Amino acid sequence: MDAKLKQESPPDPARKKAMGLLARATFDELNAAWETLADKPEVHPVRGPETGLVMVRGRIGGGGDPFNLGEATVSRATIRLSTGEIGHGQMLGTDRQRARLAAIFDALSQCAGNKADVASLLRRVAERIAQEERRKAEETAATRVDFFTMVRGDD
Amino acid sequence: MYVAVKGGEAAIANAHRLLADRRRGDRNLPSITIDQVVEQLGLAVDRVMAEASLYDRALAALAVRQARGDMIEAIFILRAYRTTLPRFGYSEPVDTANMKVERRVSATYKDLPGGQLLGPTFDYTHRLLDPSLISDETVEEPAAKEPGEHVMRVSDILDGEGLIEGDGQMPEGHVMGDLTREPMEFPMARDLRLQALARGDEGFLLALAYSTQRGYGRTHPFVGEIRIGEVEVELDLPELGFAVSLGTIRVTECQMVNQFKGSAKQPPQFTRGYGLVFGQSERKAMSMSLVDRALRTDEFSEDIVAPAQDQEFVISHADNVQATGFVEHLKLPHYVDFQAELDLVRRMRRDYEAMNSGETPKERQEAAE
Numbered sequence: 267m268d269a270k271l272k273q274e275s276p277p278d279p280a281r282k283k284a285m286g287l288l289a290r291a292t293f294d295e296l297n298a299a300w301e302t303l304a305d306k307p308e309v310h311p312v313r314g315p316e317t318g319l320v321m322v323r324g325r326i327g328g329g330g331d332p333f334n335l336g337e338a339t340v341s342r343a344t345i346r347l348s349t350g351e352i353g354h355g356q357m358l359g360t361d362r363q364r365a366r367l368a369a370i371f372d373a374l375s376q377c378a379g380n381k382a383d384v385a386s387l388l389r390r391v392a393e394r395i396a397q398e399e400r401r402k403a404e405e406t407a408a409t410r411v412d413f414f415t416m417v418r419g420d421d
Numbered sequence: 422m423y424v425a426v427k428g429g430e431a432a433i434a435n436a437h438r439l440l441a442d443r444r445r446g447d448r449n450l451p452s453i454t455i456d457q458v459v460e461q462l463g464l465a466v467d468r469v470m471a472e473a474s475l476y477d478r479a480l481a482a483l484a485v486r487q488a489r490g491d492m493i494e495a496i497f498i499l500r501a502y503r504t505t506l507p508r509f510g511y512s513e514p515v516d517t518a519n520m521k522v523e524r525r526v527s528a529t530y531k532d533l534p535g536g537q538l539l540g541p542t543f544d545y546t547h548r549l550l551d552p553s554l555i556s557d558e559t560v561e562e563p564a565a566k567e568p569g570e571h572v573m574r575v576s577d578i579l580d581g582e583g584l585i586e587g588d589g590q591m592p593e594g595h596v597m598g599d600l601t602r603e604p605m606e607f608p609m610a611r612d613l614r615l616q617a618l619a620r621g622d623e624g625f626l627l628a629l630a631y632s633t634q635r636g637y638g639r640t641h642p643f644v645g646e647i648r649i650g651e652v653e654v655e656l657d658l659p660e661l662g663f664a665v666s667l668g669t670i671r672v673t674e675c676q677m678v679n680q681f682k683g684s685a686k687q688p689p690q691f692t693r694g695y696g697l698v699f700g701q702s703e704r705k706a707m708s709m710s711l712v713d714r715a716l717r718t719d720e721f722s723e724d725i726v727a728p729a730q731d732q733e734f735v736i737s738h739a740d741n742v743q744a745t746g747f748v749e750h751l752k753l754p755h756y757v758d759f760q761a762e763l764d765l766v767r768r769m770r771r772d773y774e775a776m777n778s779g780e781t782p783k784e785r786q787e788a789a790e
Contacts (some may be wrong), residue, residue: 278663281661282663282664282665282666285665285666286653286665286666289665289666289667289668290666290668290669316507317506318506318507318508318509319475319503319506319507319508319509320508320509320510320511320512320654320656320667321508321510321511321512321599321601322476322512322515322654322670323511323512323513323514323515324514324515324517324615324619324672324697325514325515325517325588326588326589326590326591326611326612326615326695327576327587327588327589327676327693327695328517328518328574328576328588328674328676328695328697329518329574329576329588330587330588330589330590330591331589331590331591331595331597331612332514332597332612333597333611333612333613333615333616334511334597334598334599334600334601334612334616335515335615335616335619335672335697335699336470336471336474336475336476336616336619336620336699337474337475337476337503337508337601338475338476338477338512338654338667338670339475339476339477339480339506340509340656340667342509344660354658354660354661354665356656356658356665356667357667357668358476358477358654358667358668358669358670359477359479359668360477360479360480399521401565402521402523403521403568404565404566404567404568405563405564405565406522406523406524406538406540406568407538407565407566407567407568407569408563408564408565408566409524409538409539409540409541409542409564410536410537410538410539410566410569411536411537411538411539413531413532
């Protein structure tokens with residue numbers, strides 16, 4: 267009952283952010299966190315895991331009206347813990363086991379007793395992503411053109 | 422008389438077995454892995470994703486390998502695969518202004534916020550074959566520098582003076598179309614045309630874009646900006662009531678800026694063509710933006726005088742899966758059609774020869790009797 271009420275709550279920025287990180291967590295990251303979980307709850311499938319398509323949209327001119335750019339593969343899963351929490355996992359790609367694990371951690375993030383485990387997983391994922399993005403940004407920055415002006419004429 | 426024929430089963434089975442053998446090649450060489458294709462033939466993978474209209478690097482790499490490197494065959498295989506999957510929904514439009522930029526160049530402004538970022542480009546290479554790639558020499562790690570400021574969109578800079586049209590707006594009340602759901606109809610709105618161009622054949626769009634530069638529907642283009650990088654894909658989850666990120670995809674965006682003399686309805690200004698393509702593919706994004714602009718004849722009261730401006734011609738022939746299907750079907754048995762045509766040509770030839778020798782054709786004689 268409690269879990270059901272939570273499902274109907276208004277947009278939750280923390281959960282949105284967590285789900286975004288879970289979508290980018292690798293299978294190894296998710297699996298390691300699951301394996302080290304002290305007291306694993308029972309997990310019941312509600313939907314999936316399944317693979318399908320999402321039509322990715324762009325905007326005309328970059329910021330105008332939307333148009334359909336093309337599809338991407340997406341895997342998703344919905345699970346229910348024996349304690350009642352419902353979790354959703356969804357991510358690009360065809361890895362259904364990753365989607366199932368992401369759904370489990372989304373559900374665990376709603377359990378008071380597991381908040382720390384989830385937070386530590388999310389921290390690891392966020393740090394890895396930040397590091398990768400940082401490295402890419404630095405590599406790109408090294409290819410920035412420094413213009414200099416050639417002086418012409420007498421002066 | 423037509424006699425139904427059956428056969429070839431054993432030949433087909435053996436042909437496919439032979440194909441598998443030739444695909445594998447010399448067994449003394451290691452087999453290439455999907456990861457190797459993704460990592461080392463990344464732009465081939467990107468092209469297959471773009472023209473199959475399905476973003477999935479691993480599956481596109483598998484298709485490339487399965488097709489022995491035949492791009493259109495790989496695109497065909499990936500297109501066929503997508504028809505086996507259910508559609509979960511439509512994403513929120515990707516926000517290219519907030520792209521994690523890996524390359525960004527502008528041909529219209531030298532100094533602009535974010536700078537000219539060359540990224541991993543073939544530009545300025547000498548296009549000389551590199552023997553070091555034969556011997557698999559160790560490759561240097563890339564250089565690194567402190568990243569600069571946010572990479573601002575060039576169209577936002579130009580917009581300040583009011584001399585450039587804004588990002589594209591569809592007419593009031595327009596319902597966005599989806600080519601994968603509705604049959605093609607002409608005239609086709611710009612959103613649908615962009616969807617068709619985004620999955621269109623790179624070579625076809627390149628040739629059309631080139632034709633506009635050579636004078637067949639000239640558009641006076643400048644590359645306002647090309648940017649390549651990752652954008653986030655968000656999907657609205659009705660069960661939660663908000664959109665969540667599904668991860669990131671790499672796209673290439675081209676903002677073409679076109680000088681426009683003005684018309685009875687519009688003052689002189691810069692108009693725009695837009696290109697957005699899955700993966701890293703700036704040739705395709707540039708071609709798409711040139712063709713997009715060329716096709717906007719109705720918006721700027723331009724006469725349709727060249728192939729690149731004719732939307733029915735361009736859109737109907739841009740899809741290489743459709744094109745290859747129709748061209749290649751010609752090699753399938755047409756024994757009966759041909760037999761009928763052979764009879765017809767024989768008869769026409771008899772008439773022709775009879776006419777030339779001054780005789781009355783036999784048929785006419787018979788008909789008269």
